[in-house]
Amino acid sequence: MKGPLVPLAWAALLAVHTTVLIALGGDTLEVLLLAGAAAGSAVLAALMALRRSAGEVPDLSAPTALAAVAVAGLVIGAELGPWLLLISAGALLLALGGLARERLR
Numbered sequence: 001m002k003g004p005l006v007p008l009a010w011a012a013l014l015a016v017h018t019t020v021l022i023a024l025g026g027d028t029l030e031v032l033l034l035a036g037a038a039a040g041s042a043v044l045a046a047l048m049a050l051r052r053s054a055g056e057v058p059d060l061s062a063p064t065a066l067a068a069v070a071v072a073g074l075v076i077g078a079e080l081g082p083w084l085l086l087i088s089a090g091a092l093l094l095a096l097g098g099l100a101r102e103r104l105r
Contacts, residue, residue: 008045014038063098070095 015038021031073088 004045004048006045007041007048011038011041011045014041061099061102063095063102066091067095067099 014034018031018034018038021034070088070092073084073091077084077088
């Protein structure tokens with residue numbers, strides 16, 4: 001699977017999970033968070049499809065992947081403690097430096 005199909009498949013899976021959560025009587029906040037993630041993934045797929053049709057195909061970027069992992073670490077670190085927050089913040093700074101370097105090329 002390539003391009004916008006990946007986030008679109010993820011959005012469909014999250015939508016199915018949202019439906020199951022509603023059927024099982026989940027809390028309102030949980031349902032809204034899951035539905036919001038599904039909608040966000042669908043919007044991302046649409047934006048990727050628009051960029052691809054415009055001829056702009058993104059290249060692979062290690063700093064982008066590191067930034068994504070670092071942001072996830074920051075979110076998880078809010079629960080696990082400051083040790084993970086500090087590691088993730090350092091990784092995010094490193095990733096932002098790499099992205100700035102790529103931008104200047």
